[in-house]
Amino acid sequence: MRLRLRLRKALGLLSLLSVLITPLGAVAAADSDNTFETTLANGMRVVVREDHRAPTAVQMVWYHVGSIDERDGVTGVAHVTEHMMFKGTPSVGPGEFNRRVAAVGGRDNAFTSTDYTAYFQQVPAAQLQTVMALEADRMRHLTLNPDGYSKEIQVIMEERRMRTDDQSSARVHEAMNAVAWQAHPYRRPVIGWMSDLEQMTVADVRDWYRRWYVPNNATLVVVGDVNHQQVFTWARQTYGAIPARALPERKQYEEPVQTGQRQLEVKAPADLPLLAMGWKAPRLNDPAKDVDPYALEMLAQILDGHEAARLPTALVKEQQVAVSIDTSYDSTNRGPGMFLLQASPRPGHTVGELEQAIRAALAQVANKGVTEQELARARSQLRSSEVYKKDSVMGQAMEIGMLETLGYGWQASPLMLNKLNQVTVADVQRVAQSYFKDDQLTIARLVPQPLDDAELVARAKRAEAVQAGGRH
Amino acid sequence: MIGMNGKIGAGVMKRFLMTSAAMVAALVSAQAIAAPVQSWTTAQGTRVYFIETHALPIVDVQISFLAGSAFDPSNQVGLASMTASLLDQGAGDRNEKEVAEALADIGAQMTASAGMDSASVTLRTLSDPERRATAVGLMTDAVARPLFDGGVFKRDQARSIAALKEALTKPQVLSQRAYMAAIYPDHPYGRVVTPESVAAISRGDLEQFWRTHYSAARASIALVGDLTRAEAEALALQLTASLPMDQADVPRTLPKPAATTAKVVRVDHPASQAHLLVGMPSVARDDPEQIALQVGNYTLGGGGFVSLLTKAVREDRGYAYSVYSYFDPKLVAGPFTIGLETKRSQADDALKVVNSVLGDYLKRGPTATQLKAAQDNLAGGFALRIDSNSKLAANLGVMAFYGLPTDWLEKYPERIRALTPEAIRSAFQKHIKPEQLVTVRTAAD
Numbered sequence: 001m002r003l004r005l006r007l008r009k010a011l012g013l014l015s016l017l018s019v020l021i022t023p024l025g026a027v028a029a030a031d032s033d034n035t036f037e038t039t040l041a042n043g044m045r046v047v048v049r050e051d052h053r054a055p056t057a058v059q060m061v062w063y064h065v066g067s068i069d070e071r072d073g074v075t076g077v078a079h080v081t082e083h084m085m086f087k088g089t090p091s092v093g094p095g096e097f098n099r100r101v102a103a104v105g106g107r108d109n110a111f112t113s114t115d116y117t118a119y120f121q122q123v124p125a126a127q128l129q130t131v132m133a134l135e136a137d138r139m140r141h142l143t144l145n146p147d148g149y150s151k152e153i154q155v156i157m158e159e160r161r162m163r164t165d166d167q168s169s170a171r172v173h174e175a176m177n178a179v180a181w182q183a184h185p186y187r188r189p190v191i192g193w194m195s196d197l198e199q200m201t202v203a204d205v206r207d208w209y210r211r212w213y214v215p216n217n218a219t220l221v222v223v224g225d226v227n228h229q230q231v232f233t234w235a236r237q238t239y240g241a242i243p244a245r246a247l248p249e250r251k252q253y254e255e256p257v258q259t260g261q262r263q264l265e266v267k268a269p270a271d272l273p274l275l276a277m278g279w280k281a282p283r284l285n286d287p288a289k290d291v292d293p294y295a296l297e298m299l300a301q302i303l304d305g306h307e308a309a310r311l312p313t314a315l316v317k318e319q320q321v322a323v324s325i326d327t328s329y330d331s332t333n334r335g336p337g338m339f340l341l342q343a344s345p346r347p348g349h350t351v352g353e354l355e356q357a358i359r360a361a362l363a364q365v366a367n368k369g370v371t372e373q374e375l376a377r378a379r380s381q382l383r384s385s386e387v388y389k390k391d392s393v394m395g396q397a398m399e400i401g402m403l404e405t406l407g408y409g410w411q412a413s414p415l416m417l418n419k420l421n422q423v424t425v426a427d428v429q430r431v432a433q434s435y436f437k438d439d440q441l442t443i444a445r446l447v448p449q450p451l452d453d454a455e456l457v458a459r460a461k462r463a464e465a466v467q468a469g470g471r472h
Numbered sequence: 473m474i475g476m477n478g479k480i481g482a483g484v485m486k487r488f489l490m491t492s493a494a495m496v497a498a499l500v501s502a503q504a505i506a507a508p509v510q511s512w513t514t515a516q517g518t519r520v521y522f523i524e525t526h527a528l529p530i531v532d533v534q535i536s537f538l539a540g541s542a543f544d545p546s547n548q549v550g551l552a553s554m555t556a557s558l559l560d561q562g563a564g565d566r567n568e569k570e571v572a573e574a575l576a577d578i579g580a581q582m583t584a585s586a587g588m589d590s591a592s593v594t595l596r597t598l599s600d601p602e603r604r605a606t607a608v609g610l611m612t613d614a615v616a617r618p619l620f621d622g623g624v625f626k627r628d629q630a631r632s633i634a635a636l637k638e639a640l641t642k643p644q645v646l647s648q649r650a651y652m653a654a655i656y657p658d659h660p661y662g663r664v665v666t667p668e669s670v671a672a673i674s675r676g677d678l679e680q681f682w683r684t685h686y687s688a689a690r691a692s693i694a695l696v697g698d699l700t701r702a703e704a705e706a707l708a709l710q711l712t713a714s715l716p717m718d719q720a721d722v723p724r725t726l727p728k729p730a731a732t733t734a735k736v737v738r739v740d741h742p743a744s745q746a747h748l749l750v751g752m753p754s755v756a757r758d759d760p761e762q763i764a765l766q767v768g769n770y771t772l773g774g775g776g777f778v779s780l781l782t783k784a785v786r787e788d789r790g791y792a793y794s795v796y797s798y799f800d801p802k803l804v805a806g807p808f809t810i811g812l813e814t815k816r817s818q819a820d821d822a823l824k825v826v827n828s829v830l831g832d833y834l835k836r837g838p839t840a841t842q843l844k845a846a847q848d849n850l851a852g853g854f855a856l857r858i859d860s861n862s863k864l865a866a867n868l869g870v871m872a873f874y875g876l877p878t879d880w881l882e883k884y885p886e887r888i889r890a891l892t893p894e895a896i897r898s899a900f901q902k903h904i905k906p907e908q909l910v911t912v913r914t915a916a917d
Contacts, residue, residue: 102776107856123853124855162794307571391530
């Protein structure tokens with residue numbers, strides 16, 4: 001029921017990797033020693049990692065479908081389907097799913113991104129079989145009743161108002177994606193355009209569910225205090241009973257090469273302007289052979305990976321042209337990537353000055369490169385983060401699910417870490433020279449509007465009236 | 473907002489340290505959950521809580537002081553927050569850049585921030601002796617030898633004011649401020665930071681606030697991880713040995729909040745959704761009925777998708793994506809709050825539903841079935857609250873600061889199981905009075 005609009009952005013490759021370096025002084029095992037996989041007869045993938053520190057477990061089911069698979073006119077349907085998955089089956093009534101998970105001491109939720117839709121329950125390990133049976137039931141038997149739908153779509157419109165319409169920075173990102181991507185479905189918001197939500201019907205959801213919610217389009221991930229053979233057995237008994245079905249053809253979208261800088265402005269209530277600069281950047285295609293995505297990941301870390309990294313030092317502390325700066329790049333997606341920098345100017349400085357300062361910082365890397373010390377620092381952070389990540393069973397399940405869903409496979413993890421560690425200062429300089437071209441750039445600016453602007457209030461009321469009139 | 477420490481959003485790696493990796497093999501059988509809480513008080517009066525667990529080569533440290541925003545001078549609201557945020561921006565022999573680089577070099581993470589009651593510095597580091605020593609040295613410098621550099625102060629004061637002005641355009645921020653000011657009039661919890669109150673702070677004020685509020689006697693420490701008891705004792709002594717001298721005349725308690733009277737506060741805003749808050753000052757951390765309130769709140773609005781408020785407001789009517797209630801126990805009566813967002817024309821209808829659900833619940837309390845459901849989830853799922861070092865560290869930090877008994881975690885499930893519907897109804901009736909409930913309507917038609 002949660003929407004991970006920016007999961008792609010938030011989860012970088014650096015965080016997706018598992019241990020290659022044995023943690024200092026600790027008795028540690030490679031992933032392969034405690035991670036087990038199988039494929040059910042109906043094609044459903046199963047990955048189990050045993051972690052016996054505490055008597056808890058997490059189950060996640062990842063469907064290989066996200067907003068990237070939607071069509072114009074029904075944007076948001078992947079996310080609406082995720083909400084409707086909690087609305088009951090013939091054997092588990094509306095709201096009953098949550099009640100049963102809660103009754104065994106568990107917590108549950110779900111999220112939708114551009115690339116996938118995932119459901120999870122965190123439970124005492126002894127209750128795993130119960131939630132596996134529940135999750136398998138709604139893979140096949142969702143009721144999708146029109147009454148439940150008519151309430152839930154209202155909830156989702158409130159979610160859109162909360163997450164996007166009333167958040168100035170979210171509106172900038174939504175508009176920016178719509179400009180940066182022209183052919184690729186990443187141009188559409190995961191939550192969907194409001195007018196599409198208004199016109200959607202339960203039939204659209206049913207259609208989506210029938211097409212994509214099949215075992216051969218899903219991966220089960222279990223991490224925790226479990227025995228993998230037992231989990232395999234339960235998986236065969238529950239999910240294994242659901243027949244496979246042919247999947248629809250997935251369209252391949254090729255974003256045309258961008259051949260000129262794009263610019264846009266968004267006006268919204270705010271006090272500080274916001275500047276967002278996004279360059280088209282590569283997706284990690286071949287974890288063994290690619291170099292540039294890894295070099296760009298390390299560059300992002302050198303630019304903004306800690307308080308004394310290049311961008312906060314130059315822009316916030318020394319030149320003091322920015323109040324804050326944020327860098328993101330994620331090479332692990334189903335679609336193309338973007339290297340995004342965003343910042344707010346400090347009062348007394350213009351967005352133009354801020355843009356020049358950012359360009360100068362990037363040009364410095366392109367012209368003079370980075371130091372061995374900066375790269376060593378990034379590797380050291382990478383190494384400790386690999387150890388810290390083992391503290392969370394949920395985090396481990398997230399990593400496995402994402403690597404599986406995005407097509408790399410959970411075993412790619414040590415390879416990716418190794419490749420990141422092999423990035424050289426020359427690699428970093430080369431990607432800084434090749435990817436930050438104006439022709440590949442989209443610039444978005446938030447133009448702050450005062451709160452007492454009567455027009456803004458009137459617009460909010462008008463929007464609501466239009467929505468009320470347009471509802472079916 | 474104020475207290476913004478460094479960057480608003482850091483790099484990829486920082487954001488996702490909780491993600492995953494390989495697991496320590498079955499060779500290691502240590503169960504974090506089974507380890508008992510050890511505690512002691514240092515000669516200088518610092519309370520220390522410790523859980524020893526060697527399952528992962530990690531050490532988590534939190535030191536908290538009675539130095540939260542409730543201790544701000546009334547004309548310098550924001551002082552506690554700025555003081556905390558500057559602790560790790562230059563300390564001992566290192567300037568701010570050198571502190572950040574030293575942390576990054578060993579892959580350690582340190583944060584410093586102030587809440588309402590406490591100001592805390594947290595550290596996560598690998599446990600090998602070399603890295604741990606460097607990391608703990610950096611943390612010791614932050615609390616005991618902060619530089620409060622003039623240039624850093626001026627810069628962050630300006631950034632704080634800019635970020636605050638931006639925050640003051642957000643409906644959720646305006647709503648929350650109006651709410652706290654309305655339920656805590658004339659009380660430190662109700663003071664709100666303003667650009668003017670931040671501008672009234674000088675560098676010397678930070679140093680003075682640190683000198684008077686960061687003594688060992690005002691401190692508590694929580695330690696979790698790959699340490700022996702002897703190492704933990706030495707670590708606690710190192711952290712507290714060079715803190716400022718305690719000053720007996722600096723208050724360690726807060727005044728009791730006055731009773732509120734029911735009223736409605738309206739805040740204009742051009743948002744598409746109204747932000748609604750209903751509540752009052754309610755329960756202190758040391759109140760014996762706190763647990764009855766927490767368990768009762770699971771049924772009312774705390775239990776996520778299965779609460780009465782979610783059923784009535786979200787499931788039955790589609791009024792809101794998020795509706796919740798919570799108790800936030802503090803040194804003195806902390807707030808009980810119900811909150812939701814709904815399209816602006818629906819504010820009245822949504823408030824009617826909320827008030828009706830709350831009114832019924834206050835009258836009748838939970839049914840036996842509802843209480844059992846709450847107990848099954850909270851006691852049955854207790855392991856989920858303590859199944860990682862970071863969750864243990866967060867719990868231990870609260871326990872140490874408020875001086876909760878060391879068996880508080882261990883006894884939690886049985887105390888939940890011992891509750892009756894009558895005990896919960898009576899606790900609710902004592903701590904929530906309809907005639908004292910304040911309602912804040914922001915961006916509502």
